[in-house]
Amino acid sequence: MSPNKTDSSIPRLLLVDDEAAVLRFLKSILSNGEYTLYQAENGHAALAAAATVRPDLIMLDLGLPDLDGVEVIKRIREWSQVPIIVLSVREAEDEKVKAFDAGADDYLTKPFGARELFARIKVALKRSLQEAPEPVFCVGELTVDLVKRRVAVRGEEVHLSPTEYELLRLMVSHAGRVLTHSQILKRIWGVTYVEQQNVLRVNIRNLRQKIEADPSRPQYITTEPGVGYRLKSE
């Protein structure tokens, strides 16, 4: 742990990785004064730091020498909702799903660009800093008014079925984050539907037909192949 700065208004980032080169790279691109950086080289150190430092965001590698990253997520989630971005070389979809289901907020496959990383950090921090969602969600030409239950594209109102609206509302409340298939199915259709992915696919398709300009190149609801969906937040 090496706190660079102690100003409480500056977001505290906990970097967890056992590769010195990766830590060095992360520290060099993130030490621009915007964040206070803490680091941990293994799972237990990460858990300890999460409790003592109380970071605003954790960036976690899955392949740690002592504990598996997914296990670390689960243990943190037992007492904290701090956003967790997974940085991993594991690109298999079931790995991603495991991380998301354990409670990860985002997942970046190594190697990644700095710009991508900054964007993800920003989204995650935004969500953690303002807990209560805005009553009106706007991205691009899409407007979702959660109070009036109205959805509009380019100012024109779009009529959604109750299920489609619930689906969209769920995604709005997790905008910028990936929702796995099972998370969505559980929340909207109930536990018994967890295996019924077709239902979800059909509803997503219908939703896209209504809100996307070109459903084959969706702008708002993007697919994380094999993992789930993400609503763009900006």
Add this chain to the structure above:
Amino acid sequence: MRNDEDLRPSPETLLRVAQAEEEKERAKLKIFLGYAPGVGKTYAMLEAAQLRVRDGRDVAAAYVESHGRSETDLLLEGLEQIAKKGIDYQGVSLPEMDIDAVLARHPQIALVDELAHTNAPGSRHEKRWQDVEELLAAGIDVYTTVNIQHFESLNDLVAQITGVTVRETVPDRLLDLAVEIRLVDIPPEDLLQRLKEGKVYLPKRAAMAADKFFKPGNLMALRELSLRRAASRVDDQMRAYMESRSIEGPWHVAEKLLVCISGSPFSEKLIRITRRLADEMKAPWHTVYIETPGVGKEVRENRERVWRDLRLAESLGAQVGTLTATQVAQALIDYAHKNNITKIVVGKPAKARWREFLRQPLVDQVIRISGSIDVYVVSIDPGGEKAKVTAAAPAPRKEVPWGGYLKAFLLVMTTSLVCEPARHYLAPTNLVMMYLLAVVLAATRLGRRPAILTAFLGVLAFDFFFVPPRFTFAVTDTEYFITFAALFIVGVVISTLVSRSRERAEAIREREQQTSSLYYLTRELSASTGLDGILSALLKNIEESLNAKVAVLLPEENRLKVLQESEELRLDIKEMAVADWAFRNGQPAGRGTDTLVSASLLHLPLQTTGDTFGVLAVRLQDEVEYHSPLSRRLLQAFVSQAAFAIERVRLVQQAEEAQLMHARETLERALLNSISHDLRTPLVSITGALGALRDQESILEEDTRRDLMDAAWEEAARLNRFVANLLDMTRLESGALKLKRNPADVEDVVGCALAPLEPQLAKRKLVVSIPPGLPLVAMDQILMTQVLVNLIDNALKYSPPEAPIEVSARVDDTVLTLEVADRGPGVPESDLGRVFEKFYRIPVPEGAGGTGLGLSICKGVVDAHGGAIRAQNREGGGLLVRVTIPLRSNDKGV
């Protein structure tokens, strides 16, 4: 006058010397040769062994018998003795050399006493010299002892000299095999003295013969024999030395001897004589047996003896053969010409003069037509041997054709009845013709002897019934005696001729059957491509043609395993062990051979010149068959045909494997080249750009810095893509990639494929046509997305920036079709099929930078879905890649 050229050793000579030298590298046999028991062979052998031990060699006594003599015991001290094996025989345990123990111990030198010893029944080999051969083959040097009278070729000579027949014999080739022969010699007087002092051990049964044997005259003759044998051996070595150095000497012209045997009691002697002659002339020699169809029955009776003679000849170093011919002399001369024989050895028969008058003796026939070939006529003294020989010959199988004789009698009665009424119209001489007719009938139907009986009865009946005075055997007209004689002689001649031609036909038929069965086997073998086909063809043909039970054993993981067998034939552990021995030693074993004779089957190795592939185990009909050269030869022919067929299959297999290996190697080389190229190239740009930025950042223009960074960034992305491709490929090929088929929205799949390509697509025109309302299709969404990414990426790379890219999807009744089309240069028609091969790159300038893996990954994925992927050139230019995925029955429309 020879010139220098001629004085060089001929290539053949050098080859022989080289072979001899090579043999020296192999295990050495040293023989301690004596002329009688008691000369001190064992003592000499042990002395030599002690010397070797002192030299530091690893010596073990495999079998040494001291017979309680203290000097010998003293020498045995300090030598390792391998425990003997007790073999139970009729309630008595006989100590024998434990050959397996010796092989396991594997000393450098093994001491084996009494080379001529006959092993107890139930041992692996019949004779100890066979054990010695196996030790030598295993690379163990052997010291052994033997007396001169035990050598095969001298056997009868010794019997002549001493009057004692030695039964335990050793083939002469062991003498030739020996690298060194140590003659153990003491004067006969000393030997007799030792005998008197009781220092000579004699087995109990030999003790009685000892008086007869240990006579000064005998001993002197035997001593001379052994000295001569040893001297001739030295002579050989001298000759070889001189030849190898091209020292001129009185060389023999190349002689070749031939001896013909007939299965007669004297054949054995003829063979031994020929061997001695051949030895003296340093000439190779042949032994042939000529089978004449006319004496088919006797042949069968003589088979055992002929077979034994041929084996004897073979063990004495002859090349043996059997021929079938009607004219023995002509066949012999033909064989001689074909094999460049210079001298023929024939026995002088002791037949009565009158028989020579009837038929020219073989000797005369041979001499008459021999031409330039010398003929040695050897006298054979039939006296004394006759009794022995007849005892040795197997009792001929007497089958008495009582039925035939009865029929002959009836035939004559019938003829007489027919003639009775005809008597009034025909002259008596014509009645004789009727009887002749009966004789011919009997000869063709009943065989020779009933036919002769018919002739005899015919004469009697003619005399009794038709020659006046009738109903008596008295004859008034003496002229009738001529008629009688003529009738009888003609009858006998006809019956002999007819029956002989019948037997000949039978023999030919037998031969023909064998030839045709061999032909059928060959035909079936050449038609079968697999091992199973070959084995079952072999099995079937042997079963049919020899009426035998067969099993074929081939090695599997170093152990023989029965692959195919006849019904009712089960191989027990013992037979398996015998088969194993035959396989490892590449020699026949079991019943009918010299090795492991107590087995109930004959085991023949399936062998070509190069290799032993397995073993054929046969149960033949009866004992005679096991020894019959005919069946053995036929079996051998079957076995070698099958072995060649197996070799052929193996070679084809190996060729295919080699080809596959070659292809794999080529691929691996291509893979390595490609990987090193594809990994390094991006690294060049990245390290170059980073290096420039680190070292010269201050002097670089802003634009240049931007370009360098962009280049490094793009190349890093490319590198990442390539690694991902490689990983995908590896997973696909190792089978680790398991399809997760879930109903997928085709539009979503296309969308997912387009998303990562957005940066490249931004400046390009893309036409996506997906009809609304497509059903969900079961597929692995991630992998199919990857397929589309690769296809669209290729289209982007290989087509000009202004040309549109078209992506379309449609579902027909049962098939989902995805198409990606571009307006690039397309692919040469001849290469259309190859684009999906690994590391195929479309021949375009370097810049396109494909990995050569993208399309093969696509093919792997599509194949796994049970679909198809094809590339075709479009009208108006460009490439169209079409992927078709069959729908599953539960893919339902929405």
